[in-house]
Amino acid sequence: MVLAACQPQVVTKTVEVEKVVTQEVVVTKEVQVEKAVPTETIVFWSTENQPARAERTQKIIDRFTEQTGIGVELVLVDENAIDSLMAANQAAGTMPDVVFFPLDFAATWYAQGVLDADAATAAVQDLDPSTFSEGALSMVSTGDGKYMAVPSDGWGQLLIYRKDLFDQLGLEPPTDFDKIMAAAQALKDAGYIGIMAGTDPGQVFTQQCFEHFALANGVQLTDAEGNVTLDTPQMVEALDFYTTLMRDYGPGDTATYWLQARASYFAGEAGMVVWSPFILDEMAGLRDSVLPNCPECADDIAYLAKNSGVVPAFSGPSGGPAQYGQVSYMGITTGANAEAAKQFVEFWLTDGYLDWVGVAAEGKFPMRRGTPDEPNKFLEGWGNLEVGVDRRAPLSDFYSADVLSTIIEGANNFDRWGFAQGQGELVGAIYSELPVPQVIADIIEGNMTAEEGATELQAMVEEIQAGLSSGE
Template identity: 50%
Template sequence: MRKVWMVLFALALGSFGLAQSLVWWTTENQPKRMEVQRQIAAEFTAKTGIKVEVVPVEENQLSERITAAFAAGQLPDVIFHPLDYTVGWAAQGILDTEAATEVVRELGENTFAKGALELASYEGNYTAVPTDGWTQLIVYRKDLFKQKSLYPPKTFAAVLAGIEAFHNPPKMYGFVVATDPSQTYFQQVFEHIALANGVRLVDANGNITLNTPAMVHTLQFYKKLAEASPPGNLYWKQSRELYLAGKALQIVWSPFILDELAGLRDSVPVTAFGNPTSDELAKRTGFLAKLAGPDNPSGASYAQISYMGITVDADTANAKKFVKFLLTDGYLEWLSVAPEGKFPVRRGTPDDPQKFVNGWAKLPVGVDRKRPLGDIYPPEVIKTILEGLDVADRWGFRAGYGELVGKLYGEKTIPKIVRRYLDGELTAEQAAAEMQKAVEALK
């Protein structure tokens, strides 16, 4: 009913000749990124006559602000937001899933990465329209693996073979894994490895499923990674520093490391081969989006996807026009905000299936120096990373438990228990049982 009144109100305003307008909330609130978004909005206005107010919002305040706006009946028309919120907001009645589904189908479902759509599925619709994303990567020294004729680290066994062949601290660590339980990075890395071994957070009936043999095996593998890492509490900073220094064989990182490996950021120097501006380390690095454990030979990839949501208070017709514009005429401009981390989840158009992939690969990345990703990395690397979005997965989201995952990330429940296991306070079996109990309490 509230949408009907909003539409009637909008029509009444239109009858008085007032300009149509939309409000777009975005968490891409850095000044340079805001410039790009305001330019996209201006281009849309020039084309349609519909004004767009671009409102920056801190991501850590987004949930609270949306809840308050919903209660007041003053939601923005469009919200740019991460996967973490989208299914929960749909369940709460904040997002117009029918409008989002119409946009996806009008643009062409087959033009989107399959995984990005599946993660946003809810009651037969899509909660929001995927805009961009990234897959977490196994980053490894492919030159050293080839030197010993080792298989790429696509499986737990291959990862361990690399450690066995090259672990020689402090000159070379076989792996640098997350061990600091205060860091979200720990949850991301552990979830990635658990997914790879087939560990699910919940089953089809909504039951927590962490106290399993697959989880025990995952914990045992993770401990071997920790034993091949430096001592202390480690997170993304140490893994990146040691890899860029040539002292780590394998790490887990997001694609945001792609420009850094090529020596394009002075604040993050590559010291492995003397010249900090060289792309030598990039050339010697391999990337894998998919990892497989012994309990899940098909493997899995971990992804973070972002979406444009159309709200229940929106001027639906015009909001749909804007989201469609952003995913077509404005799409490459949108991806240019941060090409190394904004991978195109819409690959192209029905007439040109690779249009946006090809255009994205030519976008410059870097800070102090800029180069297109396609000039730094061969096509097979780009293909590997993009294909990870087709099989992208996360704990709980497909089963509709995104809100529970949000609690896990907020409270660091899993990392705290894993750390106790790594410190010898718990056995792997006890740790799996503790996880089961703790997550059931959160549910």
């Protein structure tokens, strides 16, 4: 399809308007220009289904239609149902043209013929691959120079720490395993919980927290051929470190999950916490249902925001800096009007981009840093976007330039188990069955050693993988 032939059709009409001037009726003619009538329409599925976010999304769509004449039907879908909905629509031949979706589905959808890698790669090339986060692109690489989808936005897990307490205790920022352990011990000795992170055997939060530490120590779920690689010295080291850290310097509760972790940090009880950046606006006191209540917060509700440091990527003794990241993508389906869909995606990541990440800036970090002419355009713009629920303000009102730049720099280290090796389906099964949190709880409770835990996980994940291969 040649898009040059798809320009907006401008429709005019003549309207008779009566105006009364000094008791005389004067009939004049005014020409009113109606909105452009779309010459074609594409369908866009989005998981940003909260009303306020949907309203902002529609405004961006309206701008695209005004500029191009291409109509867009916005369909809001639940992230938990999107996979089954896509399967049903693929079978019926009614897939959307463009879909906004989390990384978890990329490999599976590509293998099932849902995603058009040629169209996505063409969009990435048009926008310039060097303007994107390397990690976000690598996680959807097909292995032959193409990309399954176009990186949109994401969030990277953070190790957040009380900078004021670290300064008082003479502690270095917790950028590696040794410094994390030393800080946790010193904080506990000073009467605080050293660190809050996941230990609940039934929570994905525990998987997310530990995976961050495992990646930092060079642990991967599989090798390039898909062989499970969890029974390794690096994994034993990561399991031993994490379980010792949480058992000796955590809250002493083996069922810690995200709600307790945030609550302890907000109450001023813990000196470190592992959490997503969705905590940033809450630490600033912009959400009434989750307000910080530390002793210092009584005089300044944003005290924690102003006195916390962040470490996005840290490293273990056997690995380099790594950060657990959840990335979302714009995918063009194999049933799409490919040219119109590509034009929509390219608009979304240029003219509409800051408005898009501004839908929920604290958790929508731009995976496209800027343009070839302005390499940091979107990163700099992100720092000035407003966040919050009951009140809205830019993150830069509460967090220093150093904190924001640290978060920005961390985006290049986003990593996840399995995706770069094409094991998205296995990752999904592991997140469903949660063998890792179960083993972590067993080690903390003294039911097995770290060595036994690594061996057990190797066997459990191999069994899950075999079940997927046999269709069980």
